[in-house]
Amino acid sequence: MNSELSDSLRSLEKQLRRAGRAELLCHLSPGVPPAETRAALASVGLGPSHELERLYGWHDGSWWESGLTLGQKYLFPWFVFPPLGDATSSYSALMESGCWEPTWFPVFEDGGGGYYVVDFGPAQFGAVRSVDEFPEQGVIEHRSLAAMAQTLSAAYETGTFFVDAEGGLQRDYDGFVELAGQLNPDVRWWHDSEYRSQ
Secondary structure, eight states: OHHHHHHHHHHHHHHHHHTTOHHHHHTEEEOOOHHHHHHHHHHTTOOOOHHHHHHHHHEEEEOSSSSOOHHHHOSBTTBBOOOHHHHHHHHHHHHHTTOSOTTEEEEEEOSSSOEEEEEOSTTSTTOEEEEOSOGGGOEEEESSHHHHHHHHHHHHHTTSEEEOTTSOEEEOHHHHHHHHHHHOTTOGGGTOHHHHTO
């Protein structure tokens, strides 16, 4: 699984470059050692995650004070990849709100209350959930970070994610649902339109 994630992250980086996302790649921070990721997770009461160690070993998010526009910071539409320290701070703040699942660690965020989180719960450990302003409705979109990275890479490769004439990052929604369904055949979200509309 970890080798699969590493391969998918390398592919994603290649596709970002091909898609003209060089400004983002230049502002992705160097990766951190696995021990640093373990310590950060432990600081908020979570155990180790080999996939998160690989993710933050690839890059430690993108610099917030980079001079980039918000759109240039998107790793995928319309989410940024904050550094590990910012992610742990977000987790602590969300926990203080009193309406956050303690087993959900936020990895990607849209700046408006939307997150992609890694689930640390025993029943769905490692799954990636999409969570918005109604945390109780968080749904699984990928069984792992490896599956998510593979899906994102394929979306760039196929043009399902694309840069428009104004330089903005866009997504072909229907095309992405179809592609994600093919790559995540056991995830209900991509195959049940009524479930997605709830």
